[in-house]
Amino acid sequence: MALKKWATCRKYFLNCIKPKNTILGPKVRASSLKQISSQRLLLSDVSDPGSPFSLSDLSISLADLHVFTRKELILITKNFSKCNYLGEGGFGPVYKGFIEDNLRPTLKAQPVAVKVLDLDGTQGHMEWLAEVVFLGQLKHPNLVNLIGYSYEGQDRLLVYEYMPEGNLEHHLFRRHGAALPWLTRLKIILGAAKGLCFLHEEATPVIYRDFKTSNILLDLDYNAKLSDFGLATDGPDEEKSHVTTCVMGTEGYAAPEYIKTGHLTTMSDVFSFGVVLLELLTGRRSVDNRRHGREKNLAEWARPLLKDHRKLEGIMDRRLEGQYSIEGARKLAALAYRCLSSNPKSRPTMSSVIKTLEPVLELKDIPVGPFVYIAPVQGENECDNVKKNIKELDLDEVRAEEKIEEKEEKIKKVRQRHQKVRRNRHRRKAIGRAIHSDTELYRTLKSSLYS
Numbered sequence: 315m316a317l318k319k320w321a322t323c324r325k326y327f328l329n330c331i332k333p334k335n336t337i338l339g340p341k342v343r344a345s346s347l348k349q350i351s352s353q354r355l356l357l358s359d360v361s362d363p364g365s366p367f368s369l370s371d372l373s374i375s376l377a378d379l380h381v382f383t384r385k386e387l388i389l390i391t392k393n394f395s396k397c398n399y400l401g402e403g404g405f406g407p408v409y410k411g412f413i414e415d416n417l418r419p420t421l422k423a424q425p426v427a428v429k430v431l432d433l434d435g436t437q438g439h440m441e442w443l444a445e446v447v448f449l450g451q452l453k454h455p456n457l458v459n460l461i462g463y464s465y466e467g468q469d470r471l472l473v474y475e476y477m478p479e480g481n482l483e484h485h486l487f488r489r490h491g492a493a494l495p496w497l498t499r500l501k502i503i504l505g506a507a508k509g510l511c512f513l514h515e516e517a518t519p520v521i522y523r524d525f526k527t528s529n530i531l532l533d534l535d536y537n538a539k540l541s542d543f544g545l546a547t548d549g550p551d552e553e554k555s556h557v558t559t560c561v562m563g564t565e566g567y568a569a570p571e572y573i574k575t576g577h578l579t580t581m582s583d584v585f586s587f588g589v590v591l592l593e594l595l596t597g598r599r600s601v602d603n604r605r606h607g608r609e610k611n612l613a614e615w616a617r618p619l620l621k622d623h624r625k626l627e628g629i630m631d632r633r634l635e636g637q638y639s640i641e642g643a644r645k646l647a648a649l650a651y652r653c654l655s656s657n658p659k660s661r662p663t664m665s666s667v668i669k670t671l672e673p674v675l676e677l678k679d680i681p682v683g684p685f686v687y688i689a690p691v692q693g694e695n696e697c698d699n700v701k702k703n704i705k706e707l708d709l710d711e712v713r714a715e716e717k718i719e720e721k722e723e724k725i726k727k728v729r730q731r732h733q734k735v736r737r738n739r740h741r742r743k744a745i746g747r748a749i750h751s752d753t754e755l756y757r758t759l760k761s762s763l764y765s
């Protein structure tokens with residue numbers, strides 16, 4: 315479900331970057347580039363109207379990125395084939411592709427995701443540029459890796475490492491398939507927190523501005539990586555704030571002070587982090603217009619319930635079926651409460667968020683239930699072969715196989731029972747056992763989530 319996104323203002327900047335050979339003399343350009351190259355290139359260095367930068371200068375400053383031609387991208391995505399379509403966001407459609415090892419000598423064979431700017435959409439050149447400038451320089455295990463970009467005429471494309479498990483939104487809110495286990499949720503939110511912390515701790519802090527479940531991508535081990543830097547901006551530290559007349563972000567995640575006044579700080583990201591934390595705890599979406607009154611907005615509705623242990627239990631995601639650490643849930647709820655404070659100064663920094671989250675992963679008071687795949691925690695020592703085999707298997711297939719085995723087991727038991735009943739007919743009647751079937755589970759879910 316795509317949430318309403320406010321992101322139209324930057325479209326005005328389409329083509330505001332100077333074309334290839336700017337009117338500035340080569341000496342002036344060279345010295346400006348050198349001056350900037352010692353530090354991180356800021357978005358304003360590139361996008362301000364007086365900037366000496368041209369698009370071709372980007373490839374000098376961001377030398378690790380590959381500049382792809384349209385022809386190469388057609389090859390990579392099999393002509394943007396429908397079979398390779400992964401989805402679509404505010405920027406435009408995204409396709410899976412594969413880079414063969416003979417494409418370029420410096421580029422290894424690998425699967426990729428290619429984002430194509432929709433020229434009729436709400437985003438434009440500035441979002442593309444922000445993505446290139448930020449992800450071209452900021453490298454961290456919890457940020458998605460940008461491999462390269464492309465610009466030809468009005469066309470703007472981005473090429474990323476492929477994230478096989480898609481995004482968190484899909485895993486958390488899908489109607490079918492197993493629920494995301496507690497420890498996997500923790501691992502994901504900790505990874506995302508580390509990514510956000512890295513951005514905030516840059517010498518010039520980066521305000522991400524679009525922290526939400528659909529922007530948290532997952533690799534095969536459920537390591538979280540932030541993507542979608544189209545709305546990111548270089549900001550001052552927590553003490554100072556940007557004031558913008560153009561409020562951009564996604565409904566349900568944006569901090570109240572930012573919506574009301576346009577004041578933007580790293581603490582606005584912390585608020586959005588609190589919303590995602592709530593989504594992980596409750597299994598509810600940040601905004602659900604099918605609900606009534608206050609319940610439509612998750613943060614508004616849930617925050618007052620977080621401090622009361624009994625109420626917290628009542629709003630925990632039912633799909634977890636009680637398999638979570640109660641102490642951990644309480645700690646996370648208290649953390650979400652602080653992140654969602656209406657006063658930005660009362661919110662914790664992302665480094666303090668990480669310090670709160672890490673010990674929660676160690677809590678062992680999780681009731682043992684049926685087998686669930688729990689993604690290994692980063693750095694955990696485990697048998698490489700088993701890990702590799704699990705990676706190579708499609709998890710949905712594993713679950714399907716488990717279900718078949720489960721069903722076969724049930725049929726076997728029912729047969730045995732029937733035989734026994736037949737044998738003991740004179741002694742007692744067979745009792746119909748209530749099986750909590752998947753259909754029943756989905757129906758319950760549907761009525762609670764989507765009514």
Ligand SMILES: Nc1ncnc2c1ncn2[C@@H]1O[C@H](COP(=O)(O)OP(=O)(O)OP(=O)(O)O)[C@@H](O)[C@H]1O
Pocket residue numbers: 316317319400401402403404405406408426427429458474475476477478480481528529531541542
């Ligand atoms: N690197 C990637 N690897 C695999 N899938 C990806 C990758 N990047 C994006 N996708 C998928 O492509 C789809 C569109 O993603 P995109 O980031 O453009 O939009 P969004 O975050 O869903 O929405 P919005 O733009 O409104 O924030 C999503 O299903 C996402 O999971």
